[in-house]
Amino acid sequence: MKYCSECGSGRIDLTIPGGDDRHRHVCPDCGIIHYTNPRIIAGVLPVWEDRILLCKRSIQPREGYWTLPAGFLENGETLQDGARRETREEALAQVDLHDIYTIFNLTHINQVYIFFRGSLLDGDYGAGDESADAGLFSAEDIPWGELAFPTIHETLGFYLQDREHGDFPVRTRDIEPMNRG
Amino acid sequence: MKYCSECGSGRIDLTIPGGDDRHRHVCPDCGIIHYTNPRIIAGVLPVWEDRILLCKRSIQPREGYWTLPAGFLENGETLQDGARRETREEALAQVDLHDIYTIFNLTHINQVYIFFRGSLLDGDYGAGDESADAGLFSAEDIPWGELAFPTIHETLGFYLQDREHGDFPVRTRDIEPMNRG
Numbered sequence: 575m576k577y578c579s580e581c582g583s584g585r586i587d588l589t590i591p592g593g594d595d596r597h598r599h600v601c602p603d604c605g606i607i608h609y610t611n612p613r614i615i616a617g618v619l620p621v622w623e624d625r626i627l628l629c630k631r632s633i634q635p636r637e638g639y640w641t642l643p644a645g646f647l648e649n650g651e652t653l654q655d656g657a658r659r660e661t662r663e664e665a666l667a668q669v670d671l672h673d674i675y676t677i678f679n680l681t682h683i684n685q686v687y688i689f690f691r692g693s694l695l696d697g698d699y700g701a702g703d704e705s706a707d708a709g710l711f712s713a714e715d716i717p718w719g720e721l722a723f724p725t726i727h728e729t730l731g732f733y734l735q736d737r738e739h740g741d742f743p744v745r746t747r748d749i750e751p752m753n754r755g
Numbered sequence: 756m757k758y759c760s761e762c763g764s765g766r767i768d769l770t771i772p773g774g775d776d777r778h779r780h781v782c783p784d785c786g787i788i789h790y791t792n793p794r795i796i797a798g799v800l801p802v803w804e805d806r807i808l809l810c811k812r813s814i815q816p817r818e819g820y821w822t823l824p825a826g827f828l829e830n831g832e833t834l835q836d837g838a839r840r841e842t843r844e845e846a847l848a849q850v851d852l853h854d855i856y857t858i859f860n861l862t863h864i865n866q867v868y869i870f871f872r873g874s875l876l877d878g879d880y881g882a883g884d885e886s887a888d889a890g891l892f893s894a895e896d897i898p899w900g901e902l903a904f905p906t907i908h909e910t911l912g913f914y915l916q917d918r919e920h921g922d923f924p925v926r927t928r929d930i931e932p933m934n935r936g
Contacts, residue, residue: 575760576760576761576762576763577758577759577760577761577762577763578758578760579756579757579758579759579760579789580757580758581757581758582757582758582763582765584763593884596829608760609827610830611794611795611827611828611829611830612794612795612828612829612830612832613792613793614792614793614795614867646790646792647792647793647867648777648792648793649791649792649793649862649865650862650865651793651862652860652862652929653858653860653867653927654860654927673924673925673927674858674925674927677834677855679832679833679834679835681831681832681833684830684831686795686828686834703774743854744854744855744925746834746835746854746855748833
């Protein structure tokens with residue numbers, strides 16, 4: 575932040591406000607404190623019969639790598655709305671959501687990922703604007719070496735384990751930068 | 756947003772950028788798009804023996820009403836860190852976290868609440884800086900008419916039901932503005 579979005583001042587301090595214990599961007603001219611907070615990424619693990627829908631990214635970061643449909647939650651959206659929207663946009667697919675399944679803290683980039691399990695409504699899918707390809711993968715065909723993000727790797731791993739028992743407890747994990755493949 | 760935080764311009768447009776489908780604050784001078792996204796509130800339902808720890812708020816909003824420890828997740832924090840910090844700050848208590856328990860969408864104020872179940876480590880607690888009082892409440896003593904937020908009411912209600920069966924599935928709900936007591 576270089577300028578105050580409230581008054582236009584170019585004098586933004588990084589300081590600990592009274593009664594606080596963290597550094598914030600504070601405008602010394604109008605006094606406003608500019609808070610920033612972690613963002614949510616909502617996603618889905620969409621299944622059709624015994625296969626999992628993955629999309630190949632056509633945009634950065636991680637262009638050319640495979641991902642589950644997921645993206646930043648927007649203002650005015652529920653987690654469920656966001657997860658379904660990303661599935662429509664990235665995989666041109668309609669999904670029936672089940673329970674929340676995985677939750678990841680990525681403190682180094684101030685993100686929280688939340689994935690639902692889901693079922694494709696009709697088996698239709700395709701490559702959306704941000705995807706170069708989309709496909710249904712059996713367990714033995716998952717491109718483990720070409721997955722876009724650690725959150726995808728972890729969610730798929732948990733799912734294949736949990737599917738054997740038919741029980742899908744919520745899984746929470748912290749993702750550290752060095753885990754990035 | 757009145758001024759661009761990147762270049763200081765006072766000409767901020769509310770427009771749909773190319774390739775997007777939502778209105779954003781866009782600076783016509785430097786071209787930057789200013790995204791805003793929902794914020795996360797992390798909290799705890801802290802239990803000691805068979806009683807639940809509540810805090811009476813000493814700040815607005817809902818000053819004088821009872822709440823579970825909860826607050827905005829900070830950058831660099833995990834959900835768990837945030838939930839524990841709020842319990843220390845608001846209730847001067849140390850808590851051992853169990854699983855994520857309730858998740859609420861509050862789309863009208865762009866917030867997602869996430870509560871963990873937890874156990875007090877040693878039974879110690881008190882009123883923190885943002886609390887006028889704190890106390891352990893049995894089921895029959897919960898001040899239902901004096902709870903601060905619908906998320907608190909719902910979380911306590913789920914807990915008392917689920918405790919009878921000893922099973923605490925993750926509960927997700929949408930909170931609408933008209934539910935506010």
